[in-house]
Each structure stands twice: as structure tokens, then as C-alpha cells.
Amino acid sequence: MKNYIKLGEKTMFVKRRRERSNRKKAEGSYTFGDMVGDILIWVPELIVLPFRMLWYLLRGIMNIFDWT
Numbered sequence: 241m242k243n244y245i246k247l248g249e250k251t252m253f254v255k256r257r258r259e260r261s262n263r264k265k266a267e268g269s270y271t272f273g274d275m276v277g278d279i280l281i282w283v284p285e286l287i288v289l290p291f292r293m294l295w296y297l298l299r300g301i302m303n304i305f306d307w308t
Contacts, residue, residue, distance in 0.1 A: 254281055254285065257277070257281050261274060261278055
């Protein structure tokens, strides 16, 4: 069985970072360094998102027409 990353799934690193970020915001200890870290994590995700969406769109079209 092939393991594919689904469009809505997040990597373990991003998920843990988001949980830690939310916890720090709730505690009131969210610092400038935390903000920079969050930005550095999300920038690559935003860059890759359009290509990932295009890939899954093309895969869906190929599965509908079954051009093999």
C-alpha cells in the first residue's frame, strides 16, 4: 500500500510547533523569537502549497480518466 501525504495533513514538526505556539500564547510568554520561528516554519509551507494543490488536481484528473 502506498503512503501518500494528504493535502490537509501537517508534518509532525509543524503540528508540534503550532501546539507549542498556542500554549505559549495562552501563558503569555510568546516572544519575538517565537514569532520569527513561526514565520520561518510557515513560509516554506506557503511556497509549496500551490504546487501541492496542482499535483493533487492533476492526479485526480488522471484517476478520473484512467490514462494508463
